[in-house]
Amino acid sequence: MARFTARRVITTGAVLAASSLMLTACGSSKIDGNTGAAPNASQTVNAAGPDSALVALVPADLKAKGTLTVATDSTYAPDEFKDASGKVVGMDVDMGNAILAKLGLKADWQSAGFDSIIVGVAAKKYDMSLSSFTDTKAREQQIDMVQYFTAGEAVAVLTGNPDKIGATAADLCGIKVAVQTGTTEADEIKNTINPACLKAGKKIIPNGGDKFEAQTDATTALASKRDQAMMADSPVIDYAVKQSNGALQKLGDNYNNAPYGIVVPKGSGLATAIQGAIKDLIKDGTYAQILSKWGVSSGALTADQIVLNGATS
Incomplete structure (x- = not known):
């Protein structure tokens, strides 16, 4: 991301221990560090010369x-x-x-x-x-x-968390989750979260997550209420929340920094x-x-x- 272990890893290794599956912080990734300010795309940086x-x-x-x-x-x-x-x-x-x-x-x-x-x-x-x-x-x-x-991974939901989704991966069981195709998050649902949901006797995340080729489409799916949550890298979640004009909020803290x-x-x-x-x-x-x-x-x-x-x- 998270397109973090972060975005865009395709691995079969366990990402979260099934026994805990807590989305607890391994660090924090906030927009503009500590200020919460939106990025300034017009800001200039040093003009680096050849070494x-x-x-x-x-x-x-x-x-x-x-x-x-x-x-x-x-x-x-x-x-x-x-x-x-x-x-x-x-x-x-x-x-x-x-x-x-x-x-x-x-x-x-x-x-x-x-x-x-x-x-x-x-x-x-x-x-x-x-x-x-x-x-x-x-x-x-x-x-x-x-x-x-x-970076780390993170989860976003609609502001106010209308579906009352808890801040652990176990709480995503049965929830419609938007992810980008080929990301860590998509792999995590398939290899870690859904098997843990089944083991606990709970419903799995439908379709192994709703997968989109573009992250922008995954964000739109959540904002339009097609999905109930979105998983992505922490900078992407932070940016999407900041740019959503109050429509989205981050759920819990970052995890799986890499x-x-x-x-x-x-x-x-x-x-x-x-x-x-x-x-x-x-x-x-x-x-x-x-x-x-x-x-x-x-x-x-x-x-x-x-x-x-x-x-x-």
């Missing part, structure tokens, strides 16, 4: 290319989405542009279906991707991932260059400016946490 030592790490073919194709699922505000003019914007976009500027490169942002991106990067259809991908060991078998941000990773082809020297660029951006303050701009400062990592293929599960 010659990092430029030297860029593979020759990419250096010659100059502009890299960067895939993203542009339906996941505030991380990546299209503005009113159709331009792809968001935290990941600003971060990707700043990283590539450090490497003497530019980005050609291409919208793609979330499920197709890792395959596309592995096949070198795309040079890289920033799209709220959680770093996992399974993914690291296909591509390399440079960790750069952390790092996002920038996706590059397996064995590419680009990964090391990206890792160094992020550390540079942290040092010169650009990294913090980008997160503040999009209201996700609570997901910041320190320089020593910017690791390559650091998944623990």
